Amino acid sequence: MVEEAYNNITRPVSIPHHLISEILTRLPVKSLTRFRSVSTQWNSTITHPSFSKSHFTRSTGADVTLILTFINRFNSERTIFSVTIPPNQTRSSNPTYVLTIPGFAHPFVSQSLNGLICFNLGSMCVCNPSTRKFIKLPWPKAKAANPNNSGSRPLTCHRANAFGFDLVTNKHKVLDTWISCYDTHDNEIVMEQRVFTIGSGGDTWRRIANGPSYFPFNESVCINGHIYFRAFPSMIASDKPVMVAFDVNREVFRFIRMCDDEISNSEETVLMEYDGCLTIVDHEGFTSGENGVVLMRVLIDEGNGTWVKRRFEIPATYSEINDRRRFMFSGMTFSGEMIFTERSLASPFYVLFYDIKKNEIKKVEICGLTDFEFSYSNVLMNVTSVNEHVESIVSLT
Numbered sequence: 001m002v003e004e005a006y007n008n009i010t011r012p013v014s015i016p017h018h019l020i021s022e023i024l025t026r027l028p029v030k031s032l033t034r035f036r037s038v039s040t041q042w043n044s045t046i047t048h049p050s051f052s053k054s055h056f057t058r059s060t061g062a063d064v065t066l067i068l069t070f071i072n073r074f075n076s077e078r079t080i081f082s083v084t085i086p087p088n089q090t091r092s093s094n095p096t097y098v099l100t101i102p103g104f105a106h107p108f109v110s111q112s113l114n115g116l117i118c119f120n121l122g123s124m125c126v127c128n129p130s131t132r133k134f135i136k137l138p139w140p141k142a143k144a145a146n147p148n149n150s151g152s153r154p155l156t157c158h159r160a161n162a163f164g165f166d167l168v169t170n171k172h173k174v175l176d177t178w179i180s181c182y183d184t185h186d187n188e189i190v191m192e193q194r195v196f197t198i199g200s201g202g203d204t205w206r207r208i209a210n211g212p213s214y215f216p217f218n219e220s221v222c223i224n225g226h227i228y229f230r231a232f233p234s235m236i237a238s239d240k241p242v243m244v245a246f247d248v249n250r251e252v253f254r255f256i257r258m259c260d261d262e263i264s265n266s267e268e269t270v271l272m273e274y275d276g277c278l279t280i281v282d283h284e285g286f287t288s289g290e291n292g293v294v295l296m297r298v299l300i301d302e303g304n305g306t307w308v309k310r311r312f313e314i315p316a317t318y319s320e321i322n323d324r325r326r327f328m329f330s331g332m333t334f335s336g337e338m339i340f341t342e343r344s345l346a347s348p349f350y351v352l353f354y355d356i357k358k359n360e361i362k363k364v365e366i367c368g369l370t371d372f373e374f375s376y377s378n379v380l381m382n383v384t385s386v387n388e389h390v391e392s393i394v395s396l397t
Contacts, residue, residue, distance in 0.1 A: 115392020257305030
């Protein structure tokens, strides 16, 4: 009896694998990366798309995690940090160095979409800051033949990038637009749109057949599975701009009518999501000429192209945010707060969160950034983006 009881006590308990999977979804990415080597079954579980989705959903917590991207103007390296800000705090924890990526000094940095961000480094680059992995996409040089089939190269090319997330397939996609101008009798212009799907197993760009003609602004925002950007509906810049919507799942375009005013048409304004709606924001008084005023055009009915205008006066107690020589609009939080940051690496380094609904601003010091050793003077480190981020185990391959 005693021996039987002892054997029952010491016999290992077998935990059903679905419970193990449920426990794993509650762990940080750093632990999951190590646990992939426990067994083939654990590795298959952790790398499965459904697990990534469940883990991402559980990763959202009370703390705000920011991804800060700096670019070195001397050598074009892009350095990425992660920093956590506890609730109701005005000082962050010390930042975590993620990685440094060499490349071309292009300002494009996407919002964080389901744990991934996208850069233009000459070739496009997609990065998962949580796993510290990145991939550089192949160069999608335009292949459209020129109108006369003479084999000549285009005189000029314009390229615009956008990053999106497909809510149906849980896939990330990069949209590339090429515009080539050829030296023909009427200066013929050829346009192409190409798409690259991350994690599809392929390594090529797919050309979208019969895509519409437009000349895009250098901007984009992804909201509910659609990439939005403004563009001229033809190659003639005097035409009135329209809003272009790209369905990331169906890979089709549509044009949305915009209001004929300075907010809608100015390239100095920015796109963001506000209350779940696409919004055009003038945060620097370009269109109003007023200091300390935020003007918005909010799309409330996409089908009819109905926009409403909203105006917010920033209280005088928050006048620091109006110092555009020091602070720049840098990104968004998931709750819709506008993020303003120092234009370059400084000590101390501050981030301002502007809550539009409450018309309040919170100033947070990001501690420890200047403690890192950079190759060159901090003056050369420009901030290119700061966005809220949620940990993700999603694979890039």
